[in-house]
Amino acid sequence: MAANTALKTPAPPPGTPQAQPADIQIDIRNLGKVYGGTSSDTMVVALDGVDLRIRRGEFISLLGPSGCGKSTLLGIVAGFQSASSGTLLQNGRPIVKPDPSRTVVFQDYALFGWMTVQQNVEFGLKAKGMAKKERAEIARSLIDMVRLTGFEEKYPHQISGGMKQRAAIARALAPDPDILLMDEPFGALDAQTRVLLQEEIARISSEAGKTVIFVTHGIDEAVFLADRVVVMSPRPGRVREEVTVPLPRPRTAEMRSDPWFVSTVNDLWETLKPEWQKGE
């Protein structure tokens, strides 16, 4: 077995405050989210006491049954909605609104249907006020990175689901975010496309060196991609357990048959089965 690369962390840059380890990028403490009404029967406690610290450059899989609050947690980290209680810090500062340092890839792609692939990818660069020529260039190289070259002028409805998600990934990478948030990005894709894109995202995340929070309810997907799998309990969602993945990166297809991978996926399934069945 290779060295435990997941636990290896870069040395803190000089001059950073020592109050907390400098490489903690996202710090979630005792986070809670309650939806709706004032009476207890209309209230939904989606998250309750979520604690999670994420290091710079770490790939986190957020694994849990549907309805356990994964999207809610991701939406709060993105800044789309606010937490009901607890604290949420990015580099020591509270997250209060969406910011191009944290971009999101959605399950339903959420591409802008009236824009070409190229224009979609350029959106975040245009928002920055970047000049036309420069942003076209950056977009082109990102489109190349997600292997969509030749489809720049296509509209989302003209390309397949897998290609749409590639375009959405390129769009999310364009503003050069620190953190990439992905909410079941391959959930709507067929099995083969999903496997291919898992390998792509393994490659891209290693190349781009981003912190990634990858939401999924697929156990093998979670283990295959992550440095650390954070397992959430059914509603109200909280962190149930964490599994550090010792496989080296970038992840490659052969690792799916690695004995550690196989047994970890099986163990997770065995422990989660009773809980997930209850949730059905």
Add this chain to the structure above:
Amino acid sequence: MEANSKAHAAAPPFMQRAPRRAVSPRILTDRSFRAAMGLTAFFAVWQALTSLGVIDAFLLPSPAAVAGAMWDMALDGSLWVHLGASLQRVAVGFALACVVGMALGLMCGWWRGVADFVRPVVEALRPIPPLAWIPITILWFGLGDAASYFLVFLGAVFPAFVATYTAVRGLDRNQMNAALCLGATPWQLFTDVLIPASLPIILPGLRIALGVGWMCVVTAELIAAQTGLGYLIQQSRMLFQINNVVAGMVAIGLVGFAMSAVLERIERRVNAWAPSERN
């Protein structure tokens, strides 16, 4: 096993047949050709009924007679004067309705609180037909263009409002969030996301609004104007010029048809990306 998979590999006969297009000539399947056929048949039946005497020409003149009347009015210029007056009125009223209806629809769609206040008022005013507004319109604006503008506005503002409200309500939350996390400024969110995302619903609504506005201008002119196609019909009725009455009606129908066709064209271009506009 081997044999089995071979048997499956051979496609069943119904799938092997070459895809066959309809045998009828292409022109019969062309949509504008069919439209022309439908209109021609309509006028042919009308012509037949009147020239065979099934319908008394005093009650309904033949299409030929109507065309003749229209030709005469086109030559003496009166048709153009009335048509121009009606078009100018519908343009002003419709523009006002678009501005007010879309602005209100936008605000109601965006802010729940605004909708809670405004929608009951709109829904209570909406059922009052423009015809019922005529007395009070004349009281307020007298006889003249302003009264027509107001009636067109009343007819068009509700469809414009409803379409905009529906469109903004139906905006994809994730698309909005995607734009926000990519750093979109409020202005970019408005011009690059909200507007283009809403157009597939807004534009058909505006087409309906223009259609209603066109009906309203004619209604207004029947009573409260001294020019326009509505006035032409009213005046011809009093002069017992039944040919001119029907000619005015035909002109209204054709112009309404043309306006709707042009807008539909524009819609198809603008919304080419939207699911409802494909095929």
